Amino acid sequence: MSSEPNAIVLVVDDEPQIRRFLKAGLSAHGYGVVEAPTGEAALKLATTTRPDLVVLDLGLPDMEGFHVIAGLREWSSVPIVVLTVRGREVDKVRALDGGVDDYVTKPFGMAELLARIGALLRRSRPAKSATTFTVGGLEVDLERRLVRVDGTERRLSRKQYDLLRLLVRDAGKVVTQQHLLRELWGPANSEDVQYLRIFMRKLRLAIEPDPTRPTYLVTELGVGYRLRTQDQLPEPA
Numbered sequence: 490m491s492s493e494p495n496a497i498v499l500v501v502d503d504e505p506q507i508r509r510f511l512k513a514g515l516s517a518h519g520y521g522v523v524e525a526p527t528g529e530a531a532l533k534l535a536t537t538t539r540p541d542l543v544v545l546d547l548g549l550p551d552m553e554g555f556h557v558i559a560g561l562r563e564w565s566s567v568p569i570v571v572l573t574v575r576g577r578e579v580d581k582v583r584a585l586d587g588g589v590d591d592y593v594t595k596p597f598g599m600a601e602l603l604a605r606i607g608a609l610l611r612r613s614r615p616a617k618s619a620t621t622f623t624v625g626g627l628e629v630d631l632e633r634r635l636v637r638v639d640g641t642e643r644r645l646s647r648k649q650y651d652l653l654r655l656l657v658r659d660a661g662k663v664v665t666q667q668h669l670l671r672e673l674w675g676p677a678n679s680e681d682v683q684y685l686r687i688f689m690r691k692l693r694l695a696i697e698p699d700p701t702r703p704t705y706l707v708t709e710l711g712v713g714y715r716l717r718t719q720d721q722l723p724e725p726a
Contacts, residue, residue, distance in 0.1 A: 496519075496520050496541040496542065497539075497541050497542075498515050498521070498606070499523050499531065499538065499540035499542070500522055500523070500524050500525070501543065501544065501545045502526070502544075502545075502546040503526050504546075511544060514602075515606075518603055520606075528549045528551050528557045529551055531545070532557060541567070542567065542606060542609060542610055542613075543561065544570050544602075545557060545589075546573050547571060547573040548574070548575070554573070555583060558584065558589055568613050569590055569591075570591045570606060570609065571584050571589050571591070571593065572593050572597065573592075573594060574594065581711075581712050582711075585663055585668075585713070591605050591609060591662065604720070622657045622660060623719075624716070626638050626639040629653060629657050631654065636653065638696050643695050645692070648688055649688060651672075652669065652673060652692055653692060656706070656716035660716045660717075661715070661721060663709045663712055665712060666713045667713075668713070670682070670684075670685055692706065704717070704723070705717055
């Protein structure tokens with residue numbers, strides 16, 4: 490069963506067979522499911538049912554899924570998972586910059602989708618007062634600006650720490666290159682991707698057990714980076 494058995498998931502897809510498949514899989518794991526075949530219906534249902542998470546296709550008959558994302562983000566921080574056949578980098582970046590929390594391409598595995606949904610729902614709970622982020626042997630103390638790996642303090646430059654802090658803030662999610670560049674160096678440097686790669690390489694050298702095969706800081710090719718959470722760590726070899 491799901492760790493969030495009372496959570497309501499709004500499924501937005503114009504294909505009835507996809508909606509049936511998702512409803513069966515989600516219901517079997519304890520989720521309540523509401524369905525919308527169009528963007529207009531999705532926006533109306535979101536205001537009346539207040540779902541805990543939205544699974545959204547980008548190709549809808551009445552409007553682009555991007556418009557649904559924008560409409561939701563005007564008033565809600567509900568987690569949004571895009572589920573689409575569109576695998577182009579430009580669509581991923583646009584969706585993630587627009588405020589979605591995860592991006593899954595069709596065809597997809599139900600087990601993976603359930604895992605992503607569960608992780609997002611756990612992270613969307615009201616934030617606790619804890620100021621320490623831990624994953625594997627990595628510990629980031631945000632209050633004291635300390636970083637430890639396996640109990641040993643690692644010294645980072647200010648920019649390296651700021652980069653890590655931004656990824657900690659959205660741990661488990663893909664953070665786009667453009668967002669990181671804007672946050673770290675301002676809008677004028679939002680295209681200096683090579684500069685960001687240099688800092689990411691230095692950060693990996695400082696905190697990764699094997700920087701050539703990162704455990705914590707994962708590259709989403711052409712899109713950005715993801716700091717893994719505990720439930721996203723790979724199984725030991």
